[in-house]
Amino acid sequence: MDMQEERILRSEDDTIEFAKELAPKLKKGDVLALYGELGTGKTFFTQQLCKFLGVRENVSSPSYVLMNEYIGNYNIYHLDLYRLDAAEEVLELGLYDLFKDAITIIEWPEIADGMLPENTIHIYFEFIDQNRKVRISK
Numbered sequence: 001m002d003m004q005e006e007r008i009l010r011s012e013d014d015t016i017e018f019a020k021e022l023a024p025k026l027k028k029g030d031v032l033a034l035y036g037e038l039g040t041g042k043t044f045f046t047q048q049l050c051k052f053l054g055v056r057e058n059v060s061s062p063s064y065v066l067m068n069e070y071i072g073n074y075n076i077y078h079l080d081l082y083r084l085d086a087a088e089e090v091l092e093l094g095l096y097d098l099f100k101d102a103i104t105i106i107e108w109p110e111i112a113d114g115m116l117p118e119n120t121i122h123i124y125f126e127f128i129d130q131n132r133k134v135r136i137s138k
Contacts, residue, residue, distance in 0.1 A: 009132040015041055016048045018134060023052035026103055028074050031117055033109035036125030041132055042107045045125070046078055053103065061107070067093060075102035082108040090115060 009015050026032075034042040047059040054072030062068040062080045070076040077098045084090060090112045098104050099117055106112065124135045 004137055006133065006135045008128065009041065009134055012044065015045055015132075019045055019048035020052050023049055026053065026074075028101060028103065029099060031099055031104045031120045032106065033113075033116055033120050033122050034105065034107045034125065035109065035122065037127070040125035040127060041134075042125055045123075045134075046105050046107070049105070050076060050078070077102050077104045078107075079104065080107045081111050084111050087111060087115065 007014075007018065009018065034045070036042055043061045050059045050070055050072060053074060053076060055070045055076060056072070057070060059070060059078065060068065062078055063082060066079060066081070066083070068078045070078065079093065079098075081090060095112065095115060106116075109116065119138065121136060121138045124137075126133050126135075
C-alpha cells in the first residue's frame with residue numbers, strides 16, 4: 001500500500017470518513033504510527049478505525065495500561081507510548097511479536113521510531129485554525 005496524502009478534517013464526520021476509507025486498505029501485519037499533540041484526534045480516529053475493522057467493543061485510550069487488544073476482522077493492538085521513557089521499555093512490551101499477526105496502532109510512537117517496520121504507515125495529526133490536518137506517509 002503506497003500512500004501519500006494530506007487532508008483537512010473539519011468535523012468528526014470527516015475523521016469518520018477518513019477512517020472508513022483507510023480501513024479496507026489495511027491488512028494483517030500493518031503498523032500505524034499516529035503522531036500529534038494532545039487533542040488532535042488520534043484516539044477518536046483509532047476508535048472509528050476499529051469500528052470499520054469489525055471491533056464491536058468499546059475502544060479506549062491505553063494511556064495507563066500501555067496496550068489494549070481488540071478482536072475484529074483482525075487482531076488489533078492499540079498502544080500508547082506517551083508515558084515510556086526508554087526504548088527498552090518498548091521492547092518489554094513485545095513490540096516485534098505484535099507486528100506479525102495483527103494490525104498495530106501506536107499513539108505517541110516517537111520513542112519507538114527506530115524499531116518500527118519499514119512499511120509503517122505514519123499518520124500526523126495537527127491543528128490548523130479551527131480544524132485538524134492529517135498527513136499520511138508510507
